[in-house]
Structure formats: structure tokens, C-alpha cells
Amino acid sequence: MARQREVYYVDHVDDFGLSGLTGKVCSRSMLRLDEATVLALAGQTAAEEEDDQLGTDVQVLMNSPLLAEDIHALWLAGVRRSFDPVEEGTDMRAWLGRLADACSTRPRERDPVEVRVLDKVRPAVLEGELRETVATEIAFAAAGLEQAVAVPGIVAVLRRVVNEVDADLGFRMFLRAAKAYSLPIDADQYDRFLTIGELLAYPAAAIHEGLNVRWPAIDPGRRDFACGRFGLPMLAAVFYGSGWRYEGTIHENIERVAHADPGLVPGAQAAVLLEDVQRLLCSALSDDAVTELWRAASGRWNSTDEFDADGRAWFTQIAEVCRRRLKDVDPVYAPFVSHARVEAAEAVLQEIRKVAPDLTNRADNVGAATVRSAVRVLDELVRTVDPDLGFRLLLQILSTCEVTITEARRARYKAIGEQLGYSDDHIDDRLPALPS
Known part of the structure; x- marks a missing residue:
């Protein structure tokens, strides 16, 4: 016994x-x-x-x-x-x-x-x-x-x-x-x-x-974080709502994510966040597209703050914080971008297109235009940049818009997550479900 x-x-x-x-x-x-x-x-x-x-x-x-x-x-x-x-x-x-x-x-x-x-x-x-x-x-x-x-x-x-x-x-x-x-x-x-x-x-x-x-070498392609969200979606969650104002300055809130690696390879969170913003900074997406994608993921379509009104300037600021963190923990580490997970592209595109009406219906009148535009950007992001980042941002936007999903859809998301190497709780930690 x-x-x-x-x-x-x-x-x-x-x-x-x-x-x-x-x-x-x-x-x-x-x-x-x-x-x-x-x-x-x-x-x-x-x-x-x-x-x-x-x-x-x-x-x-x-x-x-x-x-x-x-x-x-x-x-x-x-x-x-x-x-x-x-x-x-x-x-x-x-x-x-x-x-x-x-x-x-x-x-x-x-x-x-x-x-x-x-x-x-x-x-x-x-x-x-x-x-x-x-x-x-x-x-x-x-x-x-x-x-x-x-x-x-x-x-x-x-x-x-x-x-x-x-x-x-x-x-x-x-x-x-x-x-x-x-x-x-x-x-x-x-x-x-x-x-x-x-x-x-x-x-x-x-x-x-x-x-x-x-510790093993820092790997920006790591995806099996036990805490679920990581990278740009985690930062978007931090800046959702007004709670972040009580946690410090804008810079300090970026650091909260870039330094969130107790028990992990030091610098791991900064590396994946840096990779996410580098993909977007170096992409062919327009400045407006990048900004609207961020605003939809962070639910900041009603915000009057100007610090992230220019998405590329905002991502450059994030990248600088990440680079400083990486230099502190490993002075010889040279940041790089891991291979894009193109094998998941078709499955992710199908899910974006299936859930698009639910997303635009859930956003309020002011946010609907931002979310509708972000869905189009997600489609392009998956096709031209990285399906993995597109899928994680899709999950974050679903969470921001409080979209409920059926168990059948959840099962498909979990299958994509497994293909991309996510931990078991990456899907489960934030998406409310409806009966299938």
C-alpha cells in the first residue's frame, strides 16, 4: 500500500x-x-x-x-x-x-x-x-x-x-x-x-x-517547452489587457519573457523569441501586416498606446532585449534561425481557413477588421515564412478572441502540435472546448 x-x-x-x-x-x-x-x-x-x-x-x-x-x-x-x-x-x-x-x-x-x-x-x-x-x-x-x-x-x-x-x-x-x-x-x-x-x-x-x-547548446528550434506557450505568442499573452502595466515598464515586460527560463537551458526563451521576431522582420510581409498580426495576437486593437504601433520597430526592440540576454548567458552564441517546418504547412492552412469565420465573429466591432486582416496575414505567413510560427499565432489569436473549439478540432490541433514537436499542454492550456 x-x-x-x-x-x-x-x-x-x-x-x-x-x-x-x-x-x-x-x-x-x-x-x-x-x-x-x-x-x-x-x-x-x-x-x-x-x-x-x-x-x-x-x-x-x-x-x-x-x-x-x-x-x-x-x-x-x-x-x-x-x-x-x-x-x-x-x-x-x-x-x-x-x-x-x-x-x-x-x-x-x-x-x-x-x-x-x-x-x-x-x-x-x-x-x-x-x-x-x-x-x-x-x-x-x-x-x-x-x-x-x-x-x-x-x-x-x-x-x-x-x-x-x-x-x-x-x-x-x-x-x-x-x-x-x-x-x-x-x-x-x-x-x-x-x-x-x-x-x-x-x-x-x-x-x-x-x-x-x-546544459546543451542553445537551440532556437526547440519546441517542447513544458509551460506551453513560448516565443512571440507568449509575449503577446503578456501584453494582452492592462495587467502588464502592473508588472513593470515595457522593457521589463519583454525581459519577463526573454528571461523566463529557470530550469531550462539559460537563454532558451530568448532564443525562440528572437527567432520568431527575426522571421517576421526579414519576411516580405508589409509593415501594416506585421503590425496587425501582433495587434490581433495581443488583443490590442483598441489600444491607444503607440509603442507597438509600428510592428517592425516594435519587433526590433524585442530583438535587442533577446540579444542582450543571450550575450549575458553565452557570450559566444551566434543567433541563427532554424529550418522552417514546411511539412506542416497544408494542415495549418486548412485549420486557419476553417476557423476564420469564428475568429471574425468573436472580435468586437473595432477589433473585427484587425482580426480579419490578421487571418489573411496568417495564411501568407504559413505559405511564405513558417507554418510553425503561423500555427502558434493562430492558437494565440483564438485565445485572445476567446473562441471555443470542438473536441474534433482540438484533436486536429494536437496532431499538428505533435508533428511540430510541442509539449502535451501546448494546446490544452488555453482553448475552451465545445462538445463535438
């Missing part, structure tokens, strides 16, 4: 529990650290950040069969030796007891409705399966851990935590040691870490934040 697991991403936005605390201690290694400081930090984490898992992790270790020297090694690896209770004359189980006292809080009280919702999404992975999976990853990284982590025998200790105590805690402390000592992690193993994190309902930052990943 599977144990009841927590849905961590509901209560945490980054690392949590004992791995989160040791990460905070490690980040303060340039400051004066003593027992009182660390205990205060534990109390603050548990109380102000409502981290119930910290007390749970401490109790699990206190009641475990681990030797005191094993717990000592686990702690030292997590804090990068920045604070050693044993050097302060404290036995490790006594230290755990002090931590438990510092972070003791009442269990979180949840509304019965919230409990029922959480029960539907709780991780169902079996402990035996999780132990095997995490142990395999530790074995894969063992040589690097032994070489990088300045705590003798850390691999054996992590294995004991996983196999004899709690695989969830063992995985988090394995990640913490890797982060503390900047252990290089290959992209393939990083992807497996993300999969384990998803199985355990971690917030994504608990995996990627602070991890030293050997």
Missing part, C-alpha cells in the same frame, strides 16, 4: 524541509554562523514560511537506524561544512533534538474541501519503487559525488538514507549535496531529476535552483 504523500508544490515554491534549511545555512556561509543563528533560522523557516516538512524530516532522522556519524556526514554535505554541531561539542542526535524544538509548530490545518482536492493529486509512487529509482541516480553520480563533496563516505550515507530511512528525504539531500558542492550534472540526468520531482509533487525550483547542469 502506498503511503500518503504531501503535495509539496501547494505549500512551497522552492526547496523545503531539511534540504531547504541546509540550503539556507549553506547560502549564509560567508556570514558568522553559530548554533543560535542556525536554530533561529530553523525556527523562522518553520514558523514564518510554514514549513511543516522541516520538523517531519528532523523527526524521521532522529527515529531512524542511522548512526550518529551518518547523520553528521549528511548534515555536513548539505551545509558545505559551514556549521558543524560536533565541533561545537553537540552530539548529532542531540542537535536534531534542538532543531526539533526550534521548529516545532502545530500541523497545518486544512479545509476539508482542500483535503479532498489534494487527495486527488497526491503522489502515488510506492516507496520501494522510489528507493530503486533514487538509488540508481545516486549510483550514476557516485564517482562525481565522492570526488566533489568534501565529506568522506557521503555516497554510502545517502544510500542508507534512501534504503533505510526515507527515499523522498534521501533524494532531496542528494540534490542538496550536489548543489552545495556544484557537482556537474548532465542534462539527461537533470531531466530524470525533474521526472522524480514531478512524481513527488515538488515545486520545480526544488530541483533546478542551484543545480550545476551541463
Whole structure:
């Protein structure tokens, strides 16, 4: 029978529990650290950040069969030796007891409705399966851990935590040691870490934040972003409505998209956005056509703002932000445009022509002319520039105009998305459906 697991991403936005605390201690290694400081930090984490898992992790270790020297090694690896209770004359189980006292809080009280919702999404992975999976990853990284982590025998200790105590805690402390000592992690193993994190309902930052990943080269042709939208349609969504005004200046809102790559290859979002605007800047489309396409995608046909009234000047401004981001993350990267996905052209053209009446009917009186013109531009864009960009902008305009689609049409869109290499949620994250 599977144990009841927590849905961590509901209560945490980054690392949590004992791995989160040791990460905070490690980040303060340039400051004066003593027992009182660390205990205060534990109390603050548990109380102000409502981290119930910290007390749970401490109790699990206190009641475990681990030797005191094993717990000592686990702690030292997590804090990068920045604070050693044993050097302060404290036995490790006594230290755990002090931590438990510092972070003791009442269990979180949840509304019965919230409990029922959480029960539907709780991780169902079996402990035996999780132990095997995490142990395999530790074995894969063992040589690097032994070489990088300045705590003798850390691999054996992590294995004991996983196999004899709690695989969830063992995985988090394995990640913490890797982060503390900047252990290089290959992209393939990083992807497996993300999969384990998803199985355990971690917030994504608990995996990627602070991890030293050997990233592959920046690829402007990447399309499998798990967050769905990317590139110019994502920027159009940011500038839809008036909400963007509360997020900063025009430049800062462009940066929000160009920098939206935590956990991804650094610069990935800037590269795909730059590619989108370069395709349009270098196309034979007229200036008016480019402007109307943007205005339809962003729903800005009623706007009195002038900053994007000239589409090509606006896209040039976007490109400059992207290039600066790419230069910051990879000074030797030379931006390029990937091959156009012409094999999807016919299927995309058919969908544009089928949905055109629905689009123009949904736009208001002022926007109808812009949307009608944009549909014609989309047709030309697919035929002469890039079907992929045309399809993504079609989806964004459908979202902006709040066009509902039948399940039959959704299935066709998903098939096109699969052909173009999109993630599973690219279609599902924003298009309301009608019965087929």
C-alpha cells in the first residue's frame, strides 16, 4: 500500500524541509554562523514560511537506524561544512533534538474541501519503487559525488538514507549535496531529476535552483517547452489587457519573457523569441501586416498606446532585449534561425481557413477588421515564412478572441502540435472546448 504523500508544490515554491534549511545555512556561509543563528533560522523557516516538512524530516532522522556519524556526514554535505554541531561539542542526535524544538509548530490545518482536492493529486509512487529509482541516480553520480563533496563516505550515507530511512528525504539531500558542492550534472540526468520531482509533487525550483547542469547548446528550434506557450505568442499573452502595466515598464515586460527560463537551458526563451521576431522582420510581409498580426495576437486593437504601433520597430526592440540576454548567458552564441517546418504547412492552412469565420465573429466591432486582416496575414505567413510560427499565432489569436473549439478540432490541433514537436499542454492550456 502506498503511503500518503504531501503535495509539496501547494505549500512551497522552492526547496523545503531539511534540504531547504541546509540550503539556507549553506547560502549564509560567508556570514558568522553559530548554533543560535542556525536554530533561529530553523525556527523562522518553520514558523514564518510554514514549513511543516522541516520538523517531519528532523523527526524521521532522529527515529531512524542511522548512526550518529551518518547523520553528521549528511548534515555536513548539505551545509558545505559551514556549521558543524560536533565541533561545537553537540552530539548529532542531540542537535536534531534542538532543531526539533526550534521548529516545532502545530500541523497545518486544512479545509476539508482542500483535503479532498489534494487527495486527488497526491503522489502515488510506492516507496520501494522510489528507493530503486533514487538509488540508481545516486549510483550514476557516485564517482562525481565522492570526488566533489568534501565529506568522506557521503555516497554510502545517502544510500542508507534512501534504503533505510526515507527515499523522498534521501533524494532531496542528494540534490542538496550536489548543489552545495556544484557537482556537474548532465542534462539527461537533470531531466530524470525533474521526472522524480514531478512524481513527488515538488515545486520545480526544488530541483533546478542551484543545480550545476551541463546544459546543451542553445537551440532556437526547440519546441517542447513544458509551460506551453513560448516565443512571440507568449509575449503577446503578456501584453494582452492592462495587467502588464502592473508588472513593470515595457522593457521589463519583454525581459519577463526573454528571461523566463529557470530550469531550462539559460537563454532558451530568448532564443525562440528572437527567432520568431527575426522571421517576421526579414519576411516580405508589409509593415501594416506585421503590425496587425501582433495587434490581433495581443488583443490590442483598441489600444491607444503607440509603442507597438509600428510592428517592425516594435519587433526590433524585442530583438535587442533577446540579444542582450543571450550575450549575458553565452557570450559566444551566434543567433541563427532554424529550418522552417514546411511539412506542416497544408494542415495549418486548412485549420486557419476553417476557423476564420469564428475568429471574425468573436472580435468586437473595432477589433473585427484587425482580426480579419490578421487571418489573411496568417495564411501568407504559413505559405511564405513558417507554418510553425503561423500555427502558434493562430492558437494565440483564438485565445485572445476567446473562441471555443470542438473536441474534433482540438484533436486536429494536437496532431499538428505533435508533428511540430510541442509539449502535451501546448494546446490544452488555453482553448475552451465545445462538445463535438
